[in-house]
Amino acid sequence: MKKVKDIINSTNVARAVVALAIVLAIIAVVLLITRHNHNDGASVLSGDAAHTSVVVVAAGDTLSNLLIDQGFSNADVLEIAKVLKSDADITSLRAERDKIEFVRTSPDAPVDKIVIIPSPWRRVEITCDDAGKWLCSAQDIEPDRRAVYRAGEIRDGDSFYLAGARAGIPDGILAEVYDLLAFEMDFERDVRAGQHFSVLYEENFSNGKKVENGRVLAVQFEALRGNVKMYRFKKSDDKVGYYDENGNGAIKSLKRTPINNARVTSSFSTSRKHPVLGYTRAHKGVDFRASTGTPIPAAGAGRVVARGYNNGHGNYIKLRHNASYETLYAHMSRFAKGVVVGTTVKQGQTIGYVGSTGLSTGPHLHYEIIKDGKHVNPMTVKLPAISNLGKEDKARFLEYRQVLDAGMDLLSTHPDWFIQLP
Numbered sequence: 421m422k423k424v425k426d427i428i429n430s431t432n433v434a435r436a437v438v439a440l441a442i443v444l445a446i447i448a449v450v451l452l453i454t455r456h457n458h459n460d461g462a463s464v465l466s467g468d469a470a471h472t473s474v475v476v477v478a479a480g481d482t483l484s485n486l487l488i489d490q491g492f493s494n495a496d497v498l499e500i501a502k503v504l505k506s507d508a509d510i511t512s513l514r515a516e517r518d519k520i521e522f523v524r525t526s527p528d529a530p531v532d533k534i535v536i537i538p539s540p541w542r543r544v545e546i547t548c549d550d551a552g553k554w555l556c557s558a559q560d561i562e563p564d565r566r567a568v569y570r571a572g573e574i575r576d577g578d579s580f581y582l583a584g585a586r587a588g589i590p591d592g593i594l595a596e597v598y599d600l601l602a603f604e605m606d607f608e609r610d611v612r613a614g615q616h617f618s619v620l621y622e623e624n625f626s627n628g629k630k631v632e633n634g635r636v637l638a639v640q641f642e643a644l645r646g647n648v649k650m651y652r653f654k655k656s657d658d659k660v661g662y663y664d665e666n667g668n669g670a671i672k673s674l675k676r677t678p679i680n681n682a683r684v685t686s687s688f689s690t691s692r693k694h695p696v697l698g699y700t701r702a703h704k705g706v707d708f709r710a711s712t713g714t715p716i717p718a719a720g721a722g723r724v725v726a727r728g729y730n731n732g733h734g735n736y737i738k739l740r741h742n743a744s745y746e747t748l749y750a751h752m753s754r755f756a757k758g759v760v761v762g763t764t765v766k767q768g769q770t771i772g773y774v775g776s777t778g779l780s781t782g783p784h785l786h787y788e789i790i791k792d793g794k795h796v797n798p799m800t801v802k803l804p805a806i807s808n809l810g811k812e813d814k815a816r817f818l819e820y821r822q823v824l825d826a827g828m829d830l831l832s833t834h835p836d837w838f839i840q841l842p
């Protein structure tokens with residue numbers, strides 16, 4: 421196990437230059453071990469004689485009520501609340517989430533230790549010293565992180581979401597994967613029956629039990645216009661990003677499809693018959709069908725340079741992203757609160773809501789990308805990456821990518837295995 425950890429952790433390029441066959445062999449051994457490695461978890465009891473009662477906080481419970489139930493005096497309750505606030509930043513309990521353990525040396529003894537577990541990754545202990553003073557210590561618990569692999573195939577009539585769910589990819593992970601792929605793919609035109617995709621992502625365990633899904637580590641999709649691959653990677657400055665197989669930044673400064681999973685109802689074209697006007701004119705953007713009120717996220721970080729109404733666009737917003745790029749969003753039912761000319765927005769921030777104002781036959785988002793003053797096709801324009809790798813990071817990335825690829829190859833034939841992450 422240690423060897424794989426070293427490779428994945430390594431900042432030392434020389435040490436990371438390992439033949440693929442060796443990596444594979446090591447991972448295979450690790451997987452065989454981890455598969456049978458069941459962790460029963462640390463005991464919370466301080467000794468055989470310790471007696472622990474566990475309380476899951478319910479609606480209406482307060483710390484003082486719970487403590488008084490356990491036999492604490494008012495003075496103790498005040499003291500404990502004080503150290504909890506100052507040393508662990510806990511001022512209230514959350515119903516159905518927080519768990520409290522009361523530990524006694526014998527069933528009739530007073531409580532001499534309180535353990536509050538506000539999350540699977542944090543443990544707060546309150547103990548009483550010989551002088552009767554309450555002390556508090558908070559400890560962060562590192563999750564046991566495991567990489568798991570899911571693969572699927574697009575079938576006739578499938579959406580990517582449907583196929584992903586069938587492959588056993590959890591909703592949250594699927595949404596993230598979609599967001600990532602949307603930088604590279606046009607889901608309308610690139611997705612066909614028979615295509616394969618796969619995802620490597622983390623599951624976080626605590627005491628041998630799965631608590632939550634973690635981060636997406638790698639994504640592959642056999643799109644019509646070529647295989648799309650993306651890998652999560654931490655640069656030497658600790659910044660994390662996603663990169664394609666050659667180490668080019670995969671996160672683009674703009675999104676091709678601002679609204680996830682929305683069907684394209686009209687593509688970019690230099691001439692089309694206008695559905696309302698009836699005559700032929702250029703369609704300078706892409707239309708996405710979505711119901712009225714669907715939030716419209718900014719395609720990229722930028723500044724609002726126009727917000728208003730005109731007969732064609734209805735309610736619209738225009739964002740400027742950098743010296744070259746602008747985007748426009750039309751037919752909104754309304755604008756997001758506080759988004760006015762001059763507002764700085766983040767990528768993904770809601771700027772308004774889908775509607776059918778202006779020249780429109782039904783609720784949809786009309787989306788334009790303008791590059792150096794000229795309208796371009798959002799589905800095909802080559803978009804600039806947010807971050808690229810320097811020379812050293814790139815070399816390190818390419819080694820790391822081989823390890824992930826090898827891991828995915830192996831997991832693809834052993835879907836019930838996982839890779840123990842450092």
Ligand SMILES: [Zn+2]
Binds near residue numbers: 686
């Ligand atoms: Zn349109």
